[in-house]
């Protein structure tokens with residue numbers, strides 16, 4: 352069986368170094384808010400090209416903390432609107448609704464699989480405070496139109512960079528394209544740790560200080576609590592692991608991109624729509640998404656022939672039971688993507704022979 356994502360093999364790539372990092376932390380006697388976290392935060396800030404990186408518990412917390420901090424700073428208030436893609440992972444939207452802000456969903460583009468930037472302006476109202484872009488599947492979602500709209504309407508630009516570590520737009524990394532960005536280091540992400548971890552990056556010092564406090568019970572000074580915070584910190588063990596992983600991200604993303612290029616160059620089947628060359632240029636391929644009208648049959652056929660695939664995602668967030676108030680919404684392109692998307696193995700540990708087998712199978716599907 353060709354696995355969709357072989358985490359054991361991914362860990363094995365840097366086994367010795369990871370082992371050393373874990374042992375160093377184990378022996379240090381210091382497990383939270385220490386040297387490992389500071390080192391990783393500083394390396395990741397430099398990597399993304401931002402002034403601040405704040406480690407936290409996971410990607411959802413990172414997103415939630417950004418919005419929470421804007422509320423504490425008086426920049427947003429309950430009931431304000433945040434524009435977000437209709438076809439994102441539920442976490443992007445949870446972060447908005449958890450803060451009692453209102454998610455305003457915008458339709459996707461069938462070619463980029465990202466928010467259609469020509470449909471954003473009509474969604475802006477006097478209550479709109481931010482646009483949250485999601486670099487879904489590892490593809491950069493930023494466009495000059497989005498940047499211009501944020502300036503023109505005075506909106507904050509927030510990046511959900513859970514899926515696109517290391518991706519670049521015009522020479523700048525995702526995570527540095529907006530006012531603040533949230534990152535997840537969940538094990539399956541392009542940079543993944545051995546459990547949960549996340550981070551916020553930003554150039555805004557006031558925001559960074561607020562987030563650091565909020566993530567530590569709302570305290571900037573020991574035992575002094577100025578805000579109602581949460582406990583969301585990055586463990587030293589995860590920081591030590593992430594410092595190792597960070598060193599290899601560009602190389603590993605390059606391997607993902609090579610695999611993606613191989614599919615783009617070698618799969619020819621008019622039943623299957625592949626990402627375009629243009630898409631390839633701006634993606635680090637967290638996911639290699641293809642569209643197929645008979646998606647479930649294609650999935651079954653690949654599985655029968657020894658290839659594990661996945662679907663990202665079977666149901667749009669506004670059709671989920673938890674968001675009954677959005678049940679009336681309709682986004683035909685988003686729904687088409689959810690019905691037709693299939694994720695093909697593309698990871699940094701996919702073997703050359705494996706991708707050849709997969710391309711051959713895709714060509715033979717009828």
Ligand SMILES: *Cc1c(COP(=O)(O)O)cnc(C)c1O
Nearest residue numbers: 409410411440442443513535537
């Ligand atoms: C994974 C993911 C998150 C949440 O990250 P966690 O670390 O699992 O909380 C948020 N947004 C997107 C798009 C994701 O893929």
